[in-house]
Amino acid sequence: MERGIIVAFLQVKGGSGKSTLTQNLAVSFVHSNLKVKIIACDIRQRTCSKWVSRRNEYHSDKPKIFSSIQVDDLKNSVIEDSKNYDVVIIDVQGSDSKSLRTALLISDIVYIPFTPSQNDVEVIEELYGLLEDTQFQNNNRKTFYILNNCSVHYLDQSISDAELFFKDYTHILVPSQIRVYNRKVYKVASSEGLGVIEMNDLKSKIEMLNLKKEVESYV
Template sequence: MERGIIVAFLQVKGGSGKSTLTQNLSVSFAHSNLKVKIVDCDIRQRTCSKWVSRRNEYHPEKPQVFSSIQVDDLRNSVVEDSKNYDVVIIDVQGSDSKSLRTSLLISDIVYIPFTPSQNDIEVIEEFCWLLEETHCQNNHRKTFYILNNCSVHYLDQSISDAELFFQDYTHVLSPSQIKVYNRKVYKVASSEGFGVIEMNDLKSRIEILNLKKEVESYV
């Protein structure tokens, strides 16, 4: 590939953890000596842009992650960025928006995060027609659902219930092999401008490094 890879974290509702995954994946690639840029399309919250500002201010010694806020002309902006960066990660606000639809058309890999609860996973029905409609316009795109904020309680059945639910939608998206659990370290790292691979928590580190490996396996 003569350009950088384009990854997007998308959802039609908030609270799925898109920005947290974006931040941590970007750090994992930056630690591989790659030039990484986050394109933050959520002009209201600007979660990733604020995190990048904290990181650059408080930890200039850490591998740098770049960012920009983008609303208009997302397609041309990201395509141009992919010529100058090894990895471009798009973080879109949790709603059905022009940015979300454009991301489906230009991304190499799309992750749709879901918290494994019935109310959250049922939004896939709203998402399905968008995925089907845009597939023919971007048929090289790999699209996955990823279970995020999973319960760490060993008796919790929500993960297996969610996986069973998604079996009816394998024609439009595949399961990520990675599950990200609800760990306090993710919130702490974000508030301090870190990625969890820079924190002293082995389980979260393994989750994110495995996510990075999964992305790399589809490049």
């Protein structure tokens, strides 16, 4: 590939953990000596941009991650950045927007995070038509659903219930092999401008390094 990988995290609703996944995937890649840029599409909350600012201010010893905010001209910005960066990660705001539709058209890999609850997974019905239409226009795109903020309780059935629900959508959505669990370390790392692979929590490190491997396996 003559350009960098373009990865997007998107949803039509907030609270799915897009920004946390974006931050941690970026850190996982930058520790492999790759040049990484995050493009944030939410000009109001600016979650990833603020995280990058904290990282650059307080952790100058850590590998640098670049970022910008882009809403109006996402396509041209991402395509241009992909010529200069090994990995470009788009953090799309949680709504049906022009940025979301553009990300579906230009990304190599798309992750749609869902909390494994009935109210959350049913949002796929809002996305279904968009995914189908844009897959035809971007036929090389891999589109995954990823279960995020999963319960760590071994008796919890929400993961298996969600996976059963998504079986009706496997022609348009590939199940990610990675499950991301509800661990305090994700919030702590984000507040400090770090990624979990830079913290002392082995389970979360494994989750994010495996997510990186999954992305690499489809490039």
